[in-house]
Amino acid sequence: MAKKVLIVYAHQSSGSFNAAAKNIAVEVLTAQGCTVEVSDLYAMGFKATATAEDIKGDLKDAENFCYLDESKLAWEQGRLSDDVTKEQSKLTEADLVIFQFPMYWFSVPGILKGWFDRVLTNGFAFLQEKPYGLETFKDKKAMLSFTTGSPESMFCTIGINGDINVTLWPLQNGILHYCGFQLLAPEVFWAPALAAAGDRKNMLESWRTRLQGLLEEEPLSFTPLDCFDKETFQMKHEHVSEEFGLSVGIHLSKPQLSRSQMKD
């Protein structure tokens, strides 16, 4: 059956490298018979702030407004704002979601962060009392596709930015895996603004080639949920290896980090 793809796209300019990457994805996936929908966040003027305006009708507790609770209730009762509801419908339909954006400050741009904050509603995309465990999205794939400002050398293990895995952890584990998506490896376009025209073209051609087989790719692996205690969400003793320990980490089976960025 024909697959449905949602591209959540966050660049201001149709002349940008990100636009080119998005256009190639639309072209290749459409040619494969997929139905491709694009949420062009800047063009839509997408609201990036989580406010009471996202909820129609009365609030449960206006004095002590809590977005997490109010948006959950509004979702249950069909009272979320139309723009949020529309994005949620697109997500519900999608078999694959591609987030295409320029990395801003080691994360997504504010407009895309706002999309995550507002569209991935408690109850719809996750359940706070069942972290990583809501299965609504379990048959969906998702991936990050982005440009960086820094070259790859700065994001390697001896680079000053630290390993790119660490930078991606809050997005890949914290948002997408938390919501239960099957995660495809990210497509990283390293500093296209610093690259020669030929190199930029090669990056896009490589993306075009990957897209041909994207729907058949195996997702990245994360430590299975049942390796964690159901109450504490800590790794069960039998899975903790003293040799490898924990961190980004548990899931990468790599050694434990100290807390020296928490305390002096």
Add this chain to the structure above:
Amino acid sequence: MAKKVLIVYAHQSSGSFNAAAKNIAVEVLTAQGCTVEVSDLYAMGFKATATAEDIKGDLKDAENFCYLDESKLAWEQGRLSDDVTKEQSKLTEADLVIFQFPMYWFSVPGILKGWFDRVLTNGFAFLQEKPYGLETFKDKKAMLSFTTGSPESMFCTIGINGDINVTLWPLQNGILHYCGFQLLAPEVFWAPALAAAGDRKNMLESWRTRLQGLLEEEPLSFTPLDCFDKETFQMKHEHVSEEFGLSVGIHLSKPQLSRSQMKD
């Protein structure tokens, strides 16, 4: 001399735990003789999206709009929008900046991400060609103060969320250290929404106590810039320990991570 403090505050409700934490900071720091300014982002209706509207007058290249370049030029020529310029003036004045927010999706809420994207302009807060090396903010201190949804046990080394250091790395290293702030240890309010009233009160009292001595705290340490090669921004050979390697990492002197979240 009396210190100037800027609190960048991102919660919708004056009845929230975050509001209480912000109010205590204002109270204690003011009582110490500090001048305290609060940027209440939701109350200000702060724009969270980086768009061409942030720039007054003509764009250098409207067809291929690049926010990084256009905002740099506009900053140099005094053509940034008034709301951005106003926040930059507050930053310039401040000796200490406290970011007070509820953690949304393992990061800051969209409205605060928008503040970082728009206010920390290329040229003003950093120089792309001199990463981590612009010294404009070198005498300023900054810190994150935030509430979580998950309890601490989920953010410890064996917790399913991974070590909190990893989650904070893009914010603490990627934004604040990159801009050259001296970074104070974060104040983490673990899941106050799940806590008993007495425990919530204790968390706030502990914050009040810390605030008394906050201005005298030693900042967290990061690997000095001169341990990295000036061209590649990779750690110089003499500083790379095979035993400890790199990661979140380099700076924590902890072991190397594989790239298994990058490739299947």
